[in-house]
Amino acid sequence: MQRFINDPDNLVDETVAGFVRAHSDLVRLDPENDRVVVSTTAPRPGRVGIVTGGGSGHEPAFIGYTGRNLVDATAVGELFSSPTAKSFADAIRAADGGKGVAVLYGNYAGDNMNVKMAKEMVAPDGIEVVTVVANDDVCSAPLSEREKRRGVAGEIFMWKIGGAKAALGGSLTEVQAAAQKAIDACRSVGVGLGPCTLPAVGHPNFSIEAGTMEVGIGHHGEPGVRVEKLASADAVADDMLKIVLDDHGLEDGAEVAVLVSGLGATPVNELYVLYSRIETRLQAQGIRVHKAFVGNYFTSLEMIGATLTVMALDSELKELLDMAAEAPGMSTGK
Amino acid sequence: MQRFINDPDNLVDETVAGFVRAHSDLVRLDPENDRVVVSTTAPRPGRVGIVTGGGSGHEPAFIGYTGRNLVDATAVGELFSSPTAKSFADAIRAADGGKGVAVLYGNYAGDNMNVKMAKEMVAPDGIEVVTVVANDDVCSAPLSEREKRRGVAGEIFMWKIGGAKAALGGSLTEVQAAAQKAIDACRSVGVGLGPCTLPAVGHPNFSIEAGTMEVGIGHHGEPGVRVEKLASADAVADDMLKIVLDDHGLEDGAEVAVLVSGLGATPVNELYVLYSRIETRLQAQGIRVHKAFVGNYFTSLEMIGATLTVMALDSELKELLDMAAEAPGMSTGK
Amino acid sequence: MTNLNATQMTELLRIVSMRIDEASAELGALDGAIGDADHGNTMARGFAAVVTACVEAANQDVKAGALLPIAGRSFLNAVGATTGPLYASAFLRAGQAFDAQQDIPVDRLPEMVVCFCDGIAQRGKATPGDKTMLDAWGPAARAVTEAQQNGAGPVACLDAALEAASEGREATRAMVASVGRAARLGERSLGHVDPGAASAVIIIAALREGLANLLQGEAS
Amino acid sequence: MTNLNATQMTELLRIVSMRIDEASAELGALDGAIGDADHGNTMARGFAAVVTACVEAANQDVKAGALLPIAGRSFLNAVGATTGPLYASAFLRAGQAFDAQQDIPVDRLPEMVVCFCDGIAQRGKATPGDKTMLDAWGPAARAVTEAQQNGAGPVACLDAALEAASEGREATRAMVASVGRAARLGERSLGHVDPGAASAVIIIAALREGLANLLQGEAS
Ligand SMILES: Nc1ncnc2c1ncn2[C@@H]1O[C@H](COP(=O)(O)OP(=O)(O)O)[C@@H](O)[C@H]1O
Ligand SMILES: Nc1ncnc2c1ncn2[C@@H]1O[C@H](COP(=O)(O)OP(=O)(O)O)[C@@H](O)[C@H]1O
Ligand SMILES: [Mg+2]
Ligand SMILES: [Mg+2]
Ligand SMILES: [Mg+2]
Numbered sequence A, B: 001m002q003r004f005i006n007d008p009d010n011l012v013d014e015t016v017a018g019f020v021r022a023h024s025d026l027v028r029l030d031p032e033n034d035r036v037v038v039s040t041t042a043p044r045p046g047r048v049g050i051v052t053g054g055g056s057g058h059e060p061a062f063i064g065y066t067g068r069n070l071v072d073a074t075a076v077g078e079l080f081s082s083p084t085a086k087s088f089a090d091a092i093r094a095a096d097g098g099k100g101v102a103v104l105y106g107n108y109a110g111d112n113m114n115v116k117m118a119k120e121m122v123a124p125d126g127i128e129v130v131t132v133v134a135n136d137d138v139c140s141a142p143l144s145e146r147e148k149r150r151g152v153a154g155e156i157f158m159w160k161i162g163g164a165k166a167a168l169g170g171s172l173t174e175v176q177a178a179a180q181k182a183i184d185a186c187r188s189v190g191v192g193l194g195p196c197t198l199p200a201v202g203h204p205n206f207s208i209e210a211g212t213m214e215v216g217i218g219h220h221g222e223p224g225v226r227v228e229k230l231a232s233a234d235a236v237a238d239d240m241l242k243i244v245l246d247d248h249g250l251e252d253g254a255e256v257a258v259l260v261s262g263l264g265a266t267p268v269n270e271l272y273v274l275y276s277r278i279e280t281r282l283q284a285q286g287i288r289v290h291k292a293f294v295g296n297y298f299t300s301l302e303m304i305g306a307t308l309t310v311m312a313l314d315s316e317l318k319e320l321l322d323m324a325a326e327a328p329g330m331s332t333g334k
Numbered sequence C, D: 001m002t003n004l005n006a007t008q009m010t011e012l013l014r015i016v017s018m019r020i021d022e023a024s025a026e027l028g029a030l031d032g033a034i035g036d037a038d039h040g041n042t043m044a045r046g047f048a049a050v051v052t053a054c055v056e057a058a059n060q061d062v063k064a065g066a067l068l069p070i071a072g073r074s075f076l077n078a079v080g081a082t083t084g085p086l087y088a089s090a091f092l093r094a095g096q097a098f099d100a101q102q103d104i105p106v107d108r109l110p111e112m113v114v115c116f117c118d119g120i121a122q123r124g125k126a127t128p129g130d131k132t133m134l135d136a137w138g139p140a141a142r143a144v145t146e147a148q149q150n151g152a153g154p155v156a157c158l159d160a161a162l163e164a165a166s167e168g169r170e171a172t173r174a175m176v177a178s179v180g181r182a183a184r185l186g187e188r189s190l191g192h193v194d195p196g197a198a199s200a201v202i203i204i205a206a207l208r209e210g211l212a213n214l215l216q217g218e219a220s
């Protein structure tokens, strides 16, 4: 395992410690809970609070999206494990500015249960809590069972939109509706070329044979829907886009935001190669890219591979997406 | 080779194509030369132009630092190869706003020669050109022969400072002096845990045995000064910091900027683990971190490893560093 | 011995923790095949926290019945994950069945299996055949109830639970996961043992081992 | 045959390009050991561009002497890198030695080696023993001059150049690099052949091969 690790059991604590020190202009640690990262702008009195949380190992997600006009407080879990209910609850308390809190998180059994328990825990504090559950990962269930799909990189768009709506003074219901609309408009797919290793386990989770790729892989290495011969970048881009668009049903003239994220060990230049092809094909179908994000936005330790997320935009989503936001993992808009 | 590649010979062109499409709000392709990326804010009439350039495979460097208050035009080379003299010359022309152009690049034989030839090429255009050569890589030569050292991630600080000085209306001499001051104040070191592969070659450049690490590695995989047993993250951080500080001679009370960059395949969370230790040790020595950057800022394809850069700050460098800048690879300041 | 006091109960849980820890790599590998490889870590971390909390509580001289909610909260706060809420609910349910002011009657210890099953089912809402830990806990709970009705002693009850849980674990191989992380695998989950079912078997085996040790220690 | 026309000169360069291309993996491996593995790619790309440009120029009916600066510029614009300026200067220097209005006298072809050496030395400012391509081109150039003085024919001159360049290449093993990318290696560059010296030998061998082919073709 060629990695920079001390004791694997301390990896998450050390990550969070380094993170809040490196970005002390944008975030701080919750004084009550060192598994909760809070924006220096939070809580915002009179504004809806935005909370998320998830397992570690996806950096800059989840903590990296804590910041101005984005997420107010983020609960941090062990590697690939949901945060505790208590951490979600403390994040909710930290984000609460008196107008309620929207918890925007991904559809995993653990997160579902822990968020639910967190809601119960903060009920005595009188904090009104709503949730939006990201389920953008197309290959994880058929469209007819969308509620079973995993949440993946589309969560970033959900946070961005929810954060912007809250910053504009939207009510709890309005923020929830905007975040829901954002994730409803997102479709994602992942392709894996190489596995990742949980340091405490010490060897890869799973294996991807050299010369093959796993289409539809989850961003913890959950197996995909097809194992195929490794194809060219263009063929992979076409395949990803087809998976996303077949599910999406966009019309000619549609406008979209596109996110191509590396999974951790794919060279950044290759993400641009994928993006170039994706934009070409979108254009050919009469779909306009309003805004693109290309880079390591939502990783899976040192997995080799990439994810594609396409969010369909209407004028409201466009305006919210374009609004300035500043966080360690994403600084966008003016 | 588990990579997203079409024809390896087209990789650079496809990268640049994807890059300018994804970031069309910030950059465009030079209409004369598709190996030159130009900021949408360039040329800035009455301002000194900032140019850089280097081999590909380091994304977001070099192209990613083209943008507002940063680099005006960037020449793009093949993977790990200096751009052509013509590309440097075209970048100089694209950046020229009538007040001269500062070419801020790294100390490699090819870049030195190609920049020199480019200067000759633009002489007939009447563009005044000065150069600053980054040589921040401590392990690549003894301090007494600093002019022989390679330029590595310290280049980012050099661009940031030079770009800010130019934006403030500094003269060509002032911009050159500020960039020179920045790189003089930088020390960097790299540690490699795993090799990288040029797609046209098809197998790794070099090998790093499992369980070992290469201290002082160059960011093209140029061998380091020591091959050692892979140590803990803290021990690696201490070693890197010692190499940098022994060379630097900072005083108690000094203020610094710190950049910890991944080399391409190291999980982002581990960079924060390294950073946490580095800040702890700096503090213990009475050195204050004014600003930190942690992430994949200057990579080497899918090399496993990290680099540390420490820049000593005075009030001028601090002010220039803090100035707002916006480019695909770095968005900082307000 | 008719009752287990807090120290003895802690000792039981320490054995569970030890056995889970030993199996952690194996559980990680099972989870790696159809999930995300962290099941060994989360279970080991959770039970380690349970033991720490119980040792502390036992030192404060509480009754064994009071350990169960303490164990539940410590598991929940230590790991989160899917197993955090599930085993927290398991322990809390057991806490409801036993009086916090009393030690735990040895004869009733096997009821913990039934409580665990109920707590997990209630929190996780999985149904039998979903390929989860419930496919081990469910048969184990039924086996305990049946054995108790037949007048079996506590170790024999746990023996029955262990056998049923092991069969349940093996049966998960033939199931297609339909809740939890592996649910997205569809047919590809076939042939793999569910990691949560595997750890359930280890817990029951460790409870049986611990109880037998305690009774034997007393007998000798 | 007394002169090489543009088509024949292009043919010579095509053979150089072919041989460099064949050796590209090997050159990459040599560069990988002490540098950054791109030397094979850059040389192959550079000479491919040279051939393309020369074919085009030869079709426009220029004289062979005019090909040399065209080759230099095309190499420079194709690859950049370290080799771009060095081989561009090499070709440009050769261009100065031959009249652009004339074809290239066969007897004088070996002078290209001397010109290459001078152009590379002037641009790169390396000194002998620095472990660069100059440690092959330098001995080769001296061998050509000496052979010419002894009245050797053009193929024999290139034979002498090839032998001297090969020895020079082998000698780089014992050198510690002090310019170029490998310079930062210090002692660790010892024992490795310099990739630039290795490609220089291939160029000279290909020139000799090409010239011998042309002369033989004429003789038969
Ligand atoms: N709803 C549920 N009810 C009962 N058990 C569940 C449920 N969802 C998941 N599980 C169990 O959890 C196990 C996985 O636990 P673990 O790996 O620790 O968490 P995660 O899936 O969050 O990584 C599965 O093997 C399965 O037995
Ligand atoms: N100043 C110099 N003069 C002559 N040759 C040089 C000089 N610097 C480097 N070289 C040669 O260049 C070769 C490396 O070329 P190449 O790998 O193509 O470029 P880069 O080093 O930029 O990757 C070295 O093996 C060496 O022979
Ligand atoms: Mg998990
Ligand atoms: Mg190179
Ligand atoms: Mg798991």
Ligand SMILES: [Mg+2]
Binding pocket: D031, D035, D036, D037, D038, D039, D181
């Ligand atoms: Mg090279």
